[in-house]
Amino acid sequence: MTTDRVEAPARTVGAVADELYLKCIRCGKCLSVCPVYRETRIETLSPRGKVALYRAVGEDDLKVSEVYAGKLYTCLMCEACRETCPSGVELDVILNQVRADLARSGLMPGSLRQLSETIVAAGNISGEDNEQRLGWTANLEAMPVGLDHGGQAEVAYFVGCVSSLFPASYSIPQSLIQILEQAGVNYALTGGGERCCGYPLLLNGEVERALEMARHNVEAVQATGATRVVMACPSCYHMWKHTYPELLDDGELDGLEILHETEILADLAREGRLHFKP
Structure with missing residues (x-):
């Protein structure tokens, strides 16, 4: 983590500047509003859990894998956590950048890859003739x-x-x-x-x-x-x-x-x- 915010550039983990994810104080306010966590009750699928996973990868405590990628793709991007976070963590911004890295690395989940190919080929999400x-x-x-x-x-x-x-x-x-x-x-x-x-x-x-x-x-x-x-x-x-x-x-x-x-x-x-x- 940088100490001089004026002269030194922010350290990044992958494509995300450190101040974007180090804001998380793990207070858990996001848990009650996250539809994924409310349904699964799995900590690593919660907003703070995703931030912790990403930080662990950046600090070499966890290796990038298909399981890791799957968890970071398990988000509806509804931004409810962003609205309730007292520290202003912008999980949607973090995940957009992280997913771009994962997609380039071939770690996008197969079902989502299939959807992407359908959209590119047909011009729409259904795969029907665009006409x-x-x-x-x-x-x-x-x-x-x-x-x-x-x-x-x-x-x-x-x-x-x-x-x-x-x-x-x-x-x-x-x-x-x-x-x-x-x-x-x-x-x-x-x-x-x-x-x-x-x-x-x-x-x-x-x-x-x-x-x-x-x-x-x-x-x-x-x-x-x-x-x-x-x-x-x-x-x-x-x-x-x-x-x-x-x-x-x-x-x-x-x-x-x-x-x-x-x-x-x-x-x-x-x-x-x-x-x-x-």
């Missing part, structure tokens, strides 16, 4: 007008893998496009031109692959002429709103406002473009 992203439109009375935007759209609707390809979620895009059309919004759908937002790839530690997805999606949206991008999926929204700006180069997102569907609905209500029943 099937418009399957949710099949039982509509008419095809969405957003498919014929002519590059002059006001808003681009990023539907996401789950709402596009899993029938249980079809009602989400069906409802939103009906509202947009009734409100007179000039919107665009990119259909098969849309790919996975890249969030699963990022969580697996495959930053470069996530970046490729991000760039593709931004270019697809920009081609619609839209200056606003709306999405209902919380993972897609998190990726576009918070992670794309970190992954992409300066300027790549210029001119695009990222909105959750609740935000655009609120805007339409304020503008008097939505008519509510009394």
Whole structure:
């Protein structure tokens, strides 16, 4: 551990600076909010347990192995521990960097590796032909007008893998496009031109692959002429709103406002473009 924080660079274990993980005082406040620990009651799967494992590897008390990797991948990345930690330990930041190292070393769990390969090959999490992203439109009375935007759209609707390809979620895009059309919004759908937002790839530690997805999606949206991008999926929204700006180069997102569907609905209500029943 460094003693002079001004002149000496922080020591790192793998890719993580020491101050990121040495903040943990093992108080255990994270245990009650961690869904993985609450289900398993296994200390090494708790947030503080993962920090202790990582520190043990850095101090040569533990060797990196498939078992070790499996434990550090057993996290939902919900950030509940981060919100409750009195010391400000950012486990999500630590795990993102650690998983990138593990992925490069070939230690990503097999099931997650299979998911990554599926996303890269198909452009979505289901493995279906990406042109099937418009399957949710099949039982509509008419095809969405957003498919014929002519590059002059006001808003681009990023539907996401789950709402596009899993029938249980079809009602989400069906409802939103009906509202947009009734409100007179000039919107665009990119259909098969849309790919996975890249969030699963990022969580697996495959930053470069996530970046490729991000760039593709931004270019697809920009081609619609839209200056606003709306999405209902919380993972897609998190990726576009918070992670794309970190992954992409300066300027790549210029001119695009990222909105959750609740935000655009609120805007339409304020503008008097939505008519509510009394």
